Amino acid sequence: MKRSGAQGNTPALMVQGTGSNVGKSLIVAGLCRLFANRGLAVRPFKPQNMSNNAAVTGDGGEIGRAQALQALGCRTPSSVHMNPVLLKPETDTGAQVIVQGKRFGTMRAREYGKQKNTLLPKVLDSFSTIASEADLVLVEGAGSPAEINLRSGDIANMGFAEAANLPVILCADIDRGGVIASVVGTHAVLEADERDRIKGFFINRFRGDPSLFDEGMREIAVRTGWRGLGVVPWFADAGKLPAEDALGLEDGFGEGSLKIIVPVISRIANFDDLDPLRLEPGVTLELVRAGDPLPGDADVVLLPGSKSTVGDLAFFRNQGWDIDLAAHYRRGGQVLGVCGGYQMLGKTISDPDGIEGTPGTVDGLGLLDVDTVLTAEKSTVYAEGAHEGSGAEFSGYEIHIGRTTGADCDRPMMRLKDGRAEGAVSADGQVSGTYVHGLFTSDSFRSAYLASLGASSDLAYERSIDRILDDLAAHLESVLDIEAMLEIAARGRS
Template sequence: MRTDGFYRDFRGTLMIQGCTSDAGKSTLVAALGRVFRRHGRDVAPFKPQNMALNSAVTADGGEIGRAQALQAQACGLEPHTDMNPVLLKPNSDTGAQVVIQGRARFNADAVGYHEYKPLALPYVLQSYQRLLAAHEVVLVEGAGSPAEVNLRDRDIANMGFAESVDCPVLLVADIDRGGVFAHLLGTLACLSSSEQQRIRGFVINRFRGDLALLEPGLRWLEQRTGKPVFGVLPYLQGLALDAEDTLPHSERPTDRSPRLKVVVPVLPRISNHTDFDALRLHPQVELVFAAPGRPLPGADLIVLPGSKSVQADLRALRSHGWDRDIRRHLRLGGKLIGICGGMQMLGHTLHDPLGLEGPAGSMDGLGLLDLHTTLAAEKQLRRVSGRLAGHGACVEGYEIHAGVSTGAALERPALDLLGRPDGALDADGQILATYVHGLFDTPEALTALLRWAGLNGAAAFDLGALREQSLERLADATEQALSGTALCRALCD
């Protein structure tokens, strides 16, 4: 085996763990997936356990974390439920819906889920074994940090998984947040001796500056730990990649002159905020994620996002006075869109008779559309395509919801999904509601909706093409930074 041919010759499983959440695990798996694919390899992503409210619908009709769907794209694959067999979708500060192999099974608090983990492990291993049998390389992403010693005894997300399948681990740390050497040494110190041996080396992420100034620290780290630093990844501005869960940071170029302002209220359980990536990155749009505790700023368009706990989020919306801000916005002629949970809030009533998202019960909606929603036990998961009603613009997206909506407002649908009506458009043409996530992702639909919201002459913008460019740029930087020779020496014994 040639020592410079790691990406061409490596077979089996490689796990990426991080010193902290948001250290770059998801991004590194996507980058490595694209690099392996460039070298003609059949590679697949895998995350045993994910906690996120950004999710995607898979080719086999299930639900996984959106980061794994992006990683599948990087690997040239359709997303599949085996790529993320356990997905936790928080619906309170202490509880979450538990999704197993793409299907919602039950709600659990933190203690209840911790006790359930041994029962979840067989599903994790089953999905992993199927991927390993079907692909040459499996890239595994850990969750949070392996240094969470309070969770070690039943861990299925980090070292517990790595020990179960006997795979090597790379440890990644984010230098941009500071304390990178302490993060790496501290994480190692929290691990058992067998877990420490499993870590073959380090990757440092998001470095900006002169690498020569970092070299003494890298040599010290290698001497102190006896483990190599495989590479230092640069801080890459402007990557258009789906966020795993956290809201994206604004990186507006200084040469942009936005002509349309869009406001998204940040609800406590906001979900699938990747719906707004096309708006956030469009050169003529200023997108504001409105923080709690302040009035909604003036805007051309307000979008109510999806929610994992619609009734609780609607109560939060009212507590901030945002219901009054929305009504004032409509009186001034502004446009309003509700997506999924946001659509449900626009109706007259919300019913949760089974207590799927909280205590069983009903509450009044905002009453802006004549519709009523009841949460049902069976979640609806589907990929969809169609056209905007009245515009004819093509739409492609997905549905993830337990709500079933009825009412006269639905007689004026917002979308035609290949003969199936969806959503509502009010008689005044000010309010649009839909269950479809990804509403803005296709260039044609984005242009039509921006025109409806008041932006004439909107520039063409293709989020999908920009995402592909970002994956290629990320792969370029990763292949340049990570030494294939060092990786081969450490992983190809």
């Protein structure tokens, strides 16, 4: 299979799911690496995503972190066109809308529902851009096409598949139970033309001997008329890859002597900052949920990024975590704030224009002598430089609104490549803050940071992720009917 030359005929395959969190993102990442290993110019695409775990692209915008991982699977730079619509929840009823990498506005769910049709041309334009450079496009749906109450104006599942004339295969998760009902039930609620668009199905996350589900595969095929494409056994290393949804985060990792705790705030963002720490043998990483106190035996409290800093600061206080953090600091513990967590550690956060809600100023946690003013302008840039304390080099990215200034900024945590100071460190050295995400993916910085706390590191993080993607690709190739998928993709748009 090689590039057709005309994007309208570029082979493409859409992976939809029987529900959220059935493993679509991971499967697409593995298939991206599988086809890239075969020499194809494969590209990922997700028309609409909802996640506060975003990544900065090479063309200066932001997309869902899952699509950045899929681009890595393809061995190609990420692009805003791989995820043209990204919804970043700010409240239970509203989200910031990112279109082709840039902030489009903040909308409530009902308001966004009325806007979806106006966004479809931009989504199709991005798909055309991606398809024009590819031999094969792997498209990921969102949620499930069985959510027929959301079908009107849909741009995430069947609405997009119809607009782009894509064949679909269905992913179902057996680990959560009821997998036959989930597939057959999806078939039952779809319209006839939507059923016809689905060309096959596969079962994900099977534990044990897959042949034990042979009868189940036959029953599904008989009841739906869809082709069975295989059963994917549980992939143990899946949890080592960056997660898209904070709901999938486990509460504890590792058994190392250095204990790092992370309070899980309500709008936690860019939590993939934690991923390299999860794999460090010398580290115990513990996530603390609402209602639980911050443990008194922590060496480091890491305040993560937030999509709603002022709201999450109130959430933090409501858990009593501000009292626990103050006690941790008095015991001589280290504190690190990243992005929104950095803003919370300061003296004040001002929102004069009401970007996050009611205009005004709130007191921060007061552990850094800095003040933050939230502004409408959003920074989405790559960042490279060196850690001021150790000289260790780092690379990462910034996604934030607001400017932070104050006396502790005169002791920056980082020095960017162009010489600018970045972040802040308290006078006693116990508290640090930075706007740079992805710091811990840099082996040199992570090693130096952990060494300063008495833990050693020999983890080559990015190489380990690359190896896991290769292992995942081999895993999928051994159990799925890959040739049938290529045939479906090649024929589906004709």
